[in-house]
Amino acid sequence: MPARVNHALQDGLSGLRRAAVRSGLALAGVQAATLATLTLMSELRKRREGPHEGFPWEEQPEVEVESGGSSLKLFPYGVRLYEEMLSEIASAQDHIFLETFIWKGDELGRRFVEALARKAREGVDVYVIFDGFANLVVPAKFKRFPKEIKTLHFRPFDHPVSLVDPRNVFRDHRKILCVDGRVGFVGGYNIGGLYARSWRDTHLRVRGEEVCELENAFIDFWNTHKTGALPPIKPGRERSWRPEILLRRNDPYLRIFPIRAMYLEAIDRANHHIYLTHAYFVPDRAFKAGLIEAASRGVDVQILLPEHSNHVTADWLARRHFYELLAAGVRIFRYKDLMIHTKTATIDGVWSTVGTANIDRFSMLGNYEINLEIYSRRFAAQMERMFELDKTNAEELTLEAWEQRPLPAKAVERTLASLSPLV
Template sequence: MKIQKIGMKIQGQRRSIPIKKLQMYISFWERWQKNFSATKLLRNIILGIFSAQFLTAAILLTITAIRDRNKKQRKFPSIELKEVQVGANRLQLYSYGKDLYKAMLGAIDQARESIYIESYIWKDDEAGWDFKAHLARKAAEGVEVYVIFDMIGNLVVPHKFKASFDPAIHLMEYQAFGSYRHIVDPRRYALDHRKLLVVDGKTSFIGGYNIGSLYANSWRDTHLRIQGPASAEIARSFIDFWNRFGPKNDQITRHYQRRFDPLINLHGNDALLLTFPIRDMYIEAISRAEHSIYLSNAYFVPDGTLLDSLKAAAQRGVDVRILVPWTSNHVVADWISHSYFSECLDAGIHILGYRHAMLHAKTCTIDGQWSTIGTANLDRLSSIGNYEINLEIYSAEFAQQMERLFACDTEGVIELSAEEWHHRPWYTKLSEHILAPLRFMM
C-alpha cells in the first residue's frame, strides 16, 4: 500500500517511475542498510590504504632491483684527516671502510686484557671472516673476547656463519623478545643498532660502520677512534648491555675506571627505560645554533619537534645544510624522506643529495664548536626505538675536521631548489603522499 501511494505521487510529475522499478530501488536500499556497517567501512578504507602503500612500495622495489642489477661500483671523494687531541683523548676520524677495518684489526691484535665488539650487522664475507679470525687468535691467547650482534639485523646471514665463532669467544645474539609475554610490550621491539669496539678499555671505535666487505669498499660512512680515558665510558656501556641481556652465568666483572669529561659525553638510548637522550641532544644543540648546522644522515625521517627546530634555525638565519643519500639501500625510506623536503626548502634549509655511493653516516657539526658522531639515524626507530649510542664532542679543532669532511662530501652533490621540487611530476607527489603515513613506523 505504501509503495502504491509513492507511485501515485510520482505519477503527477513529469517522469513516472514504474511500481516494479520503485520496488527494486527500495529493496536495494533496504539491503544496503541491512548490510552497512561502520566497522566494515573503516576496515575497507584501511585495507585500501595499506593496499595502495604495498603496491607503491612493490613498484619502487622492483624498479630499484632492475636499476641495481647493472649498477657499477663508483669511487667517492675522500680526504685523510690527522688525529686530534681533545682533552686527555686523541680522536681520529675515518670515512673509508678499508682504512677503518685496518685500524680496528690492528687494535684487536694489540689487545692484552679484553676486546668488546658490537655490530648490528656482521656479514658472512671476507671482511666478516677476517674479524672472526683475528678475534679467535686473541681469545686463544687468553684475552677476554666478547661479541654482540643483533638477531634481526642478521636474519639473512647464514646460521652456519653465526654458529662458527670460536668457542673461546663469549657470544651474544641479541633477541628483542626473550619470552612470549614480551610481544605485548612495545619496548621489546627495539633492536641493537649499536656499532662499537673497545680494546683494553683504552682504545675504542664508534660510528655508523657495520662489518662487511660491502661497507669496506662501497659505502660512505663515518667512524671515530678514541684513544684515552673516554674509551672506558664506551666499555662501560658495552658491559652494562652484556650483563643486562647476556647469559646470567657469564657476567663481565672487569671494571675500567670512568671519569667526568666536559669535552666528550656519551649518550645512549635505552628502550626498556624509555630514555632517548640522543634526540634531545640534537634538539638542544640545534636550538643553540647561531651560524651553521651541517648534518649528514642516512635516513632523514625526523619527528615534528626535531623538524621544527631545524626550520626555526634556518628562519633565524642559520646556514642549515642536510646531506642525505640521493639513493639509499632502502628506497621506501627515501620516498618517505622526500615528503619532508618541501617544508624544509620553504623554511630555507639546504637539501643536498649524495650520489657518489650509499651515504650511511650519522654526524652533525654546529657553529664550528660542537659535533656528534654515532649510530643513530634521524628517524623514529633510532630516536625513540632502537638501542643507539652517540658521542657529543666540544672541540673547535675537531669541528673544523668535521666541516672539512662535510665540504668534501658535498662536492658534486645534487642540491634541490624549492621551485624545481614543487614542480616534480604529479605521480611522484602521489607516491610520496601514499607512503607518508609509514613515517611513523620508520
C-alpha cells in the same frame, strides 16, 4: 530515546566502523603495492648500475681535544678503518669488546672472527654482540663463532614466541669496538666487505678516559641481555666526568632516549650554521620545526642525504619533508652514485656528534643507539672539512626543481605519508 532511533544510531555507527576498516585495509593494500613496486624498481636500478667504488675522502690527522688529553680520529673510508680495527685487535693484551648491528659472513667478516678467535686462544677475554634479526640472512654456520669467543646474539627470532614479544621490535643498532680500555671505536660502519669501498660512512677512534664510557655502555648491555651460561662482565675503571666528550645512548629497555634531546638542544642553540649528514632522514614534527626555526633566524642549515639509499621506503618518506624545509631556506644536498650511511652533525664550529643514530623514529625512540657528543673547535673544523668534501659528490636540490617533480612522484609521497610514524 525510542528503541527504533537507538537501533538506527547503532546501525549507523556500525556502518561507519565497517567503512573505516574497509578504507584502512584498502589504503594498506595500496601502500603495500606501492612499496613492492618501488622496491622492485630500486633493485632493478641497483643491478643495472652495479656497485660503485671510489668517492672523495681524505686522511685527517688525529686531533687532541682542547682540554682533557683525549684524542679523536675520523675514519671516512672503510678500508682504512677495518685495517686499524684489526690492528688494535691484534695488539690486545687483556680484553676486547665488539658490538655491531650487521656482521656479514664474507671474507672481511671471517677476518674479524679469526682475529678475535686468535686473541681469545692467547688468553684475552673476547666478548662480542650482534643483532639477531639484522643478521637473519647471514648463514647460520658463520654465526656459530668459535667457543673461545663469548658471543651474544641479541634477540634473534628463533622461536614463534619471539614474533609476538613486543621487546623484539627494538634492535641493537650500535657499533662499538673497545680494546684494553685504551682505545675505542664508534660510528656507522657495520662489518662487511660491501662497506669497505662501496659505502661512504663515518667512524671515530677515541683515545683517553672516554674509552671507559664506551666500555661501560657495552658492559651494561651485556649484563642486561646476556643469556644462558654467558658470564657477567665486571665494570672496569672509574667513570669519566669530563664534559668535552659525552656519551649519549638510547636504551628502550630503560626507556631513555637522550640522543633526540641532544640534537634538539644543539639545534636550538645554533647561531651560525648547522651541517647534518644522515643516511635516513624522516624527522618528527619537533625536529623539523627546530630546523625551520633555526633557518628563520638566519642560521645556515644544510642537510646531506643519499640520493638513493639502501632502504627505498626511507627515501620516499624523507621526500614528504623536503618542500617545507626548502621553502624555509634549509639547503638539501643529495649524495650521488653510492650510499652515504654516515650519522654525523656539526654546529657553529664548536659542537659535533658522531654515532649510530639516524634521524627517524626507530633511532630516536626505538633502537639501542650510541652517539658521542663532542665540544671541540679542532674536531669541528675537521667535521666541517669532511662535510664540504662530501658535498663535492652531491647535487643541491632547489625548491624550484622540487616543485617541478612529476605528478606520479607526488602521488606516491601522499600515499606513503601515513607510514612516517612507523619508520
